Amino acid sequence: MFAWDIWIAFLGYAVPMVISPGPGNTLLATTGGRFGVKDSLTFWSGFEAGNLVLCLIYGLGLSRTLHLHPEIHPLLKWAGVAYLLYLAWGFLFSSAKAPESDETGLTPLGFWDGFLSVALNPKIHSMILVMFSQFLISGKSLFGQVILLTDAFLIVCVVCHFPWIYGGQLILGRFRSASALRLQGWIFGICMVLVAGYVAWV
Numbered sequence: 001m002f003a004w005d006i007w008i009a010f011l012g013y014a015v016p017m018v019i020s021p022g023p024g025n026t027l028l029a030t031t032g033g034r035f036g037v038k039d040s041l042t043f044w045s046g047f048e049a050g051n052l053v054l055c056l057i058y059g060l061g062l063s064r065t066l067h068l069h070p071e072i073h074p075l076l077k078w079a080g081v082a083y084l085l086y087l088a089w090g091f092l093f094s095s096a097k098a099p100e101s102d103e104t105g106l107t108p109l110g111f112w113d114g115f116l117s118v119a120l121n122p123k124i125h126s127m128i129l130v131m132f133s134q135f136l137i138s139g140k141s142l143f144g145q146v147i148l149l150t151d152a153f154l155i156v157c158v159v160c161h162f163p164w165i166y167g168g169q170l171i172l173g174r175f176r177s178a179s180a181l182r183l184q185g186w187i188f189g190i191c192m193v194l195v196a197g198y199v200a201w202v
Contacts, residue, residue: 002135002137002145002148006135006137007152009135010131010135010149010152011156013130013131013134013135014131014152014153014156015156015160017127018127018153018156018157018160018161019160019163022121022123023117023121023123024047024117024118024121024123024124024161025161025164027117028040028044028047028161028164028165028168029164029165029167029168030168031043031044031108031109031165031168032164032165032166032167032168032169033168033169033171034108034168035108035109036169037165037166037169039108040108040109040165040169042108042109042110042111042114043108043109043110043111043113043114044114044161044165045111045114046110046111046112046113046114046115046116046117046118047114047115047117047118047161048114048154048157048158048161049111049114049115050114050115050116050117050118050119050124051118051124051128051153051154051157052150052154053115053119054118054119054124054125054128055128055132055146055149055150055153055154056146056150058125058128058129058132059132059136059142059145059146059149059150060142060143060146078200079120081200085193088189088190088193089189090189092186092189092190128153131149131153132146132149135149136149
């Protein structure tokens with residue numbers, strides 16, 4: 001349905017947008033560092049499920065709604081800030097109460113945590129909105145184009161998100177003592193606060 005030049009342009013847009021640092025990738029690296037790749041799979045599944053749902057919603061029509069009602073964007077932005085601060089609290093609280101052992105009592109983030117981290121991320125909303133506005137071709141089947149672009153976008157997401165999770169595990173997962181886990185909790189919590197501040201600022 002799409003010519004090769006369209007796919008090349010699509011990859012030129014999607015890959016840098018998906019792999020670049022941002023709230024989502026920071027959170028993926030954080031979960032990888034704290035829990036490892038295996039225990040991050042449920043969170044990662046929810047994260048990609050959120051991308052799938054947003055692609056279908058935007059591709060099949062919500063983009064028009066946001067153009068007509070721009071007041072929705074600030075609501076989404078501040079909900080995302082609140083959720084990031086909630087995650088920060090979880091990391092900071094686990095560090096404050098961590099015992100002198102290799103466990104902090106913090107359980108791995110779940111499917112819905114991943115889903116909400118996408119649903120409340122303004123960067124991802126904007127990225128998907130722009131993707132469909134740029135690459136949908138008028139006069140051709142809307143549904144077919146949305147499915148193709150969604151499939152391609154999800155492949156890019158999986159390929160580009162794995163290095164963030166694995167990198168978090170590789171770099172931070174080596175430090176598993178009680179003191180190192182407490183330090184990680186503080187670092188991850190502060191990172192979430194900084195990301196929340198960035199989202200609030202832009």
